[in-house]
Amino acid sequence: MIEVKHLSKTFMEENGPRQVLFDINAKLYDGKTNLIIGQSGSGKTVLVKNIVGLFDPDEGEILYDGRDITKMDRKQRKELRKEIGMLFQGSALFDSETVMGNVMFPLVMFGGMGNSEMRDRAQFCIDRVNLTGSENKFPSELSGGMQKRCAIARAIALNPKYLFCDEPNSGLDPKTSIVIDELLSDITHEFGITTIINTHDMNSVMGIGENIVFINKGHVGWIGNKDEVYNVDNDDLNNFVYATDLFRDVRKYRREHGYKPTNH
């Protein structure tokens, strides 16, 4: 489990300091899909980058199963990062490497395996994300959804305990988004990973949000899950989640008829 306690972050800008996160407290659970949601500019990406250690918070603690990343030296952070997989918004695949090369990369750097063992592991990950047959393709030859799946395969190659996903559905059509969501959900449950997904995709919230942290203007606005999100009387959250007429109608209908949300 990852625990965030009293986390604050300020950026120094030309016009003066700008505080982005204010006293954030949240728990992100093992074997669950934890969603961090919020409007663009609400501070969710900054929060995730603080949690993974790409930014240093001004104050607060970030505990990975009790180990505080903010107090770790470079060597300890390096060790911890071997337990972390990350899926970036733009996939961040290495252009000069094939799909196989990308998935093999963390294994070559840290796997401590023989060549054939590494290939087997990489092939397993590629098969798991349904990219079989694309092993020798370069990222530029893949569609957006395939790039995301390749990035997921790379992220899980080292069997991480924690998987971070920064807006995994951005730039994807709704159907492909659902495929990616289901894949992330399946992988989370299959391998017992603590998955943290940073998103503003409402389909993801309704579909796979087992633990949802809503960030509003740098503050924690609400914490709950996909079943609770239908019955919350939180204006900020409702304005964000039910921003469209369609979602408002769905909510109204389901509240009136007592429907519970289902998976995709």
Added chain:
Amino acid sequence: MLLIKMLDKFGDYCMFMWRVIAIPDKWKVFFKRYTDEIGKLGIDSIPLIIIVSLFIGSLCTILIKLNISNPLLPRYTVGLTTREIILLEFSSTILCLILSGKIGSNIASEIGTMRATEQIDALDIMGINSANFLAMPKILALITILPFLVVICMATSLFGGWLICIITGIVEPDTYLFGIQSLFIEWYVWFALIKSLVFAFLMSTIACYYGYSVQGGSVEVGKASTDTVVVSNIMILVADVILTLLLL
């Protein structure tokens, strides 16, 4: 204000170099990248060097012949002067100024694009020292290969001068050959090679720094590429003056 900005940049550069100078995470991967970079930065530059050197060598010979037409000066002066120009300045300084355009912008745009597309963040997340992983092979590869490129440049330029003598007959080829062998000072060759090592370090580290420091998208990558060439050229010329004062 400008001074503070320059000092700020220099401090940032030093901190970047502090991260670069470290033991690689995986030696096998490092050597593969190192040899790849030697090919990409060095071997791939040979055609450009040959073309430029041939023309500069022949131009030097023509211009010297046109400007030294004093009957009191021996005819082999053309070959001798061409050699001195090539050994002292062209083969190292001018060549590096040309290469900083090709290699420097290549390195800055490659690393800059990796920054803009979060590939460097991906390396950091994996626990890899991204500065060392990306920059060290490029820096060492350029330091290794540039002296060889300088030697190729020297030979090709002198050959270019000889070729123009044969084609145009402005100087007898034998006289030219006699000239390039006369009053030869071996130290000038070492001087050029030492300069090339310093220039290789400056070129590669400045390019890596500007690429690594990119914040933003394609516009910033383009700016980093341009800044790399400008700053590299200035630093090469400053280093050239200092080294010339120290070594000659």
